[in-house]
Amino acid sequence: MRLSIIGSKTRTLSNRQYVPPSVLSNDTLNRLSTISSRDEGCRLLSEVSSEENKLLQYLKEILEERVLLDKQYAQNLQELAAKADRIACLTKTNSMASICHKHLMQWSQRATAIDSSVDQFRCDVLDILLQNLLEQKNDLKKFFEDEKRQYEVEHQKAQNNVTEAEKHYSNAAKTYVAKNNELTKFTACSECPPLKENQLRLYSMRFCPFVRRVKLVLAAKNIPYEEVFINLSDEPEWYLKKNPVGEVPLLEWIDHDSKEIRSIPESLIISNYLDDLYSEHRLHPIDPYLKAKQQILTEGFGDVRSAFYKVFGNSEQNNFEDLNQSLTVYEEALHDKYFGGSKPAMIDYMLWPWFELFPTLKEIGFVLNADGKLPKLGNWFKEMQANDVVRKTKVPDEIIQKFVHTVGEGKPDYDIE
Known part of the structure; x- marks a missing residue:
């Protein structure tokens, strides 16, 4: 009887192609560290990929030692099987030889089974190990994806709530703005409101493009200020004393050291002054x-x-x-x-x-x-x-259009809503 050692390069298990661990490359073992690397959650797993590779390498070494032992065992059984072949002729005349031959044949079959399944055993073990680790990563990836989807749902719900709130309070906000404007519109019969320390005041008119220049700069540089609207068809006397030409914008404040009231007219001059004074964010x-x-x-x-x-x-x-x-x-x-x-x-x-x-x-x-x-x-x-700065300071188009119509009629309405 001739016993052969099976040593095929590849085997098909469960409809998949496997490579014996003896020829596995580091790229195969490194698959775990690259799977789903684009996912932010699974990116965390890649940090421990080197430990996984060390574990797989260690198991590979153990399996290879096991294979050597199994091969040696199979070789020993094959040698005994060869001896069994040599005494096979005595089986009919010698009962003891017959018993020995029977056992040796069993050993020979065992040797053949071990020899043919050693590589398959190694592939099965590594495949199961890899599959478990991959499934673990896939489970985590799915978990993070589910978390991301849940966050997106909650975020969308929050946005919807904000939209509903804006609709709900829009009329109230318009009413508040109108009342606030009433409090800060000044005509010939009004008195100048007291100026506070450590606060800039901008005298303005909502539809004036020169005022818009200054308001855009204030918003772009996140500078807090108080706005006072002037009726340019009926300027207050106190304002004409501050700015005899009766134009807007006019920037006013109380000097910190001298405590005197200071002011600057003209949109370009004011804008350049603010850019120099608040130099952290240069325009x-x-x-x-x-x-x-x-x-x-x-x-x-x-x-x-x-x-x-x-x-x-x-x-x-x-x-x-x-x-x-x-x-x-x-x-x-x-x-x-x-x-x-x-x-x-x-x-x-x-x-x-x-x-x-x-x-x-x-x-x-x-x-x-x-x-x-x-x-x-x-x-x-x-x-x-x-642009956010433009949108934050913009007067709605429909109100601008209404104002333009009043200008066309020769009766500009600075208070129009």
Whole structure:
């Protein structure tokens, strides 16, 4: 009888292909550390992957020692089986030899079984171990995914609650704002409210684009302030003493050291003063040359303002053309998402208040970039509309439109809601 040793390279178990551990690569063992690595939860498991690899390597060494012992055992049984073959001829005449041959044949079959199943045994053990670890990771991944889904559901529920709350309290908020405005609107018969220390006060009018400049800077730099509305059709005497030209904005405060009241008029001057005073978050570029270039564009915006007011007062086509022509300079000067680069800068906030009024010209036929010749300004307009600072300080379009109608009628209503 000839006994052979089975040593196939691969075997199919449970419809899957396995590689004997003797030829397993480190890449196979490292599978555990890369599975679901994109998942934030399972990323935590990758931190212990090296310990898992050490465990698998240790088990591999134990299995290999077991295989060597089994191989040696099988070899010994094969040698005994060979001896059994040599005495097989005596089985008919010698009862003792027959018994020995029977036992030796059993050993031979055992040796063959051991030899043929050693590698399969190793693959089975490693496969079960790997499968258990992988399932453990998959279970954890599923757990984190379920947690993520639950968080998203709760988050959406919270957002819905916020939306409902906003709807519920919107009217109350409007009423509060209206009452607050009533308390802070001052006409000729009013008295100047007392100025508090350590607080900036901005004299303003809601629809004034020059005031919008200052409010955008205050919001962008998170500077707290008090706002006092002035009726520009009936300015209080006390305000004309503060600012004889009777214009807004005007920034006022009590000096900390001298305790005297100080004030600054003009939107550009106020904005530059605030940028210097609160220097933690600069809106002007640090580069002096770049700052100068942007200030030139800001100062030159008067041409756009003049063309804008011509369209506002007269909807003739040539006025539309003049406005578009004046905007061409800014189309050519815009080389990034904003004039200030990747985020809004001082120049963006200084130009925006008039662009914000462009939708009011739609009724008379003017639309920004209607002919497609100002695409960069068109994109900048959308980016600025979505900006948090702009949205936080914006007066609703419908109220602006109502105010514009009152201006067109020659009776501007600064208190319109």
